[in-house]
Amino acid sequence: MVDKSHIKHFCSIVGEENVKSDKAHLIAYCYDATRDRFEPDAVVFPRDEQEVSDILKYCNEHKIVIVPRGAGSGFTGGALPASGGIILSLERHMNQLLEIDMQNMVAVVQPGLVNMSLQKAAEEVGLFYPPDPASEEYSTLGGNVSENAGGMRAAKYGITKDYVMALRAVLPNGDIIQAGKKTIKDVAGYNIAGILTASEGTLAVITEITLKLIPKPKHKQTYMGIFPDVTSAMNAVFKSLASGANPVAMEFLDSLVIKALKQKLGVNLPESAGAVLVGDVDGNLTDEVKFQLETLEVSFKENGATDFIIARDETHAKELWYARRNASPSITIYGNKKLNEDISVPRSKLPIALEKIYAIGDKYGLTVPCFGHSGDGNIHVNVMVKDKNDPKQLEDGHKAIEEIFKLVVDMGGTLSGEHGIGTAKAAYMNIAFSEAEMNLFKNIKKAFDPNNILNPNKMGL
């Protein structure tokens, strides 16, 4: 437990104004995008890396649990103080864009910088930071790295880990380390930046991030394919990509989502639409964009598409994207509790995976609308519970989720494509990992954090 002497010591490190333990602050820092709530014992706002080091060193000596936090927008409890302790909040002071190095096409940022701030700063100088999680307007880059955030553009441009060149971080014992360089190639020493990415704040506190930028493609165009059913759309996904198409995004809506969009938001989609694929293509030449659109159209129609729409202009593009962007809020017509899991399978398995996911829903009498990043095999599966106050329905929902996870892992897929494990999926880790693999995770955790003070008891560890 954190007592007054500890609070006093934190004040001596960061200043009184940067330590909060009043009820309002404890409540303000008790949540994330899950519905779980855990109040910390205190919230500490370090002003720089040295202060982070001093805090960790003290916590390590006094065995005080510490949970690093950015915007608290995660979906799996990664930033929740589920075992108590203090919140180390990096979004108040350590939120600066330190450098955009145009000569090397690299950005150096502090962990509390919001994703969109970097995207905008890069665009202003003709560069591009592709990872665009749905939370891009408020999630921080420290959180993005810690969860290895994905997004819509992963089909062509990959995910956060593909852009992390180097990290500075503080180990639980207070040691400050540099991992990686501002160089494309670096094979000296173990790949620490690689293992810190996606480690959910359990191994070290990231204090500085060096990210790769790329030249901004000059042209972009939005497309939409209309399919009679989910299976034909899912076949079109992997067949079009294997045929050489390289779209920025290829997002998917199933018939339940389409119905919800029409019913709740009056979205205008063709009567015949049993499934939709929507996305962008880009390139430096208009001919490249044209080539991409032609490749997609041919492949979509070979796989049963009844229509292939190309946006006439920016406004039309926004209209086409509107359906995808509102998929999540629309499906509340099916229930007041959404069990949303971001499973991922090899793309060729999407048709059969979705067929079986719907069958699991049917078995429990639950509606399971699905949408998401089909271009990279990552689908948001939403098990809808009509009435969350009915324990039977809720229990069935969780049973369905467990069956879906088992199915996905059997198909060579993963529990999480982008949201992470945290507390929310910790109970399912044994579905995906053997005892040997879990033991290895535990040994790695111990190598970084022998006293288990840093974001403990997450990820099933």
Place this chain on the structure above:
Amino acid sequence: MVDKSHIKHFCSIVGEENVKSDKAHLIAYCYDATRDRFEPDAVVFPRDEQEVSDILKYCNEHKIVIVPRGAGSGFTGGALPASGGIILSLERHMNQLLEIDMQNMVAVVQPGLVNMSLQKAAEEVGLFYPPDPASEEYSTLGGNVSENAGGMRAAKYGITKDYVMALRAVLPNGDIIQAGKKTIKDVAGYNIAGILTASEGTLAVITEITLKLIPKPKHKQTYMGIFPDVTSAMNAVFKSLASGANPVAMEFLDSLVIKALKQKLGVNLPESAGAVLVGDVDGNLTDEVKFQLETLEVSFKENGATDFIIARDETHAKELWYARRNASPSITIYGNKKLNEDISVPRSKLPIALEKIYAIGDKYGLTVPCFGHSGDGNIHVNVMVKDKNDPKQLEDGHKAIEEIFKLVVDMGGTLSGEHGIGTAKAAYMNIAFSEAEMNLFKNIKKAFDPNNILNPNKMGL
């Protein structure tokens, strides 16, 4: 030490014909591409993953040192049994291409498969495996992953780590693990595949590799830029790339290499050439290739290029590449001992880095021809010792190398862009890493290998 009872036990696992301890075999497995020689106590050729597991389990129980080995073509001693023990040779039996999954654009291979075999198999079905280390004709993919091999195409396509989707591996205690999936996104659990890549066979024995493939670009063209001096060429490197050019390769030859090529091999290069950049551009449309060439030509000429040559045909392209491909053998005119280091700096630092590297050479009266992968900042720096039998010259060579490493690290660069650390660079790790960072490496090594049996005493650990 390995005694007769151990040999007998290995025979019981893999069969007598797959355990060798005769002098001929010990000599055959004592070398790599360094000039160092260390004879193992025995060579064992496992036939499958279970045998690898049985061998490791036994070695762990009996504290027998074990060194995994592919083709033994490494430049830094990674596969050398520098502390004795047995060689676990994966190139005899575990060398199969298990699958090319065209639907998901993924290859699954055993660690002993030669890089070029995969490249060819991928090309036959219209796909592309970009990493192309100079050893591509004989180095194995297990070795490529363990060293995180680079190559000429890294400027556009990245390096081995960018293609590793999943690994199967055996831990020192014999546990078999799976790390990663055949999915683009996977954020469940720690990124074990990430830390095994570039770990130089010190953490686990890789038994299966899942690699990303991409569609083979339809068109390719070779270019060469002629520059009056190294500084203008190095400026052209980072300025052309920052201006949006995205060449597959941008390779560099300095004036010493050019002189050696002319003198030793009669290579035809312009009288005025003080430095050369040579490479390929590619794309799915001829217009993309044209756009890339135009972008390069404009930027090269803005930075002082006196000539920009575009290959007329395949034969001409081979002629242009001939100079680069023969850089390494040509420079032996400068001495009979080559201290070849593969340093890497942020690209914008190349002009000043090279200037200072030549100055270090001058200080010791040593010729330092440089060439390599300038497009990704990775340069092969060759400190030439005229007479390797003169201890003073050799000592000066090593002093120069140490100064070069210090310079490079001060400039934000790395000891090794692609060769690794192994035994050859172990003594220099303290230049690049703090005590805290080295301690972390040691703790990670211990987490995987508490008995320190797997390729011990490498990487300065």
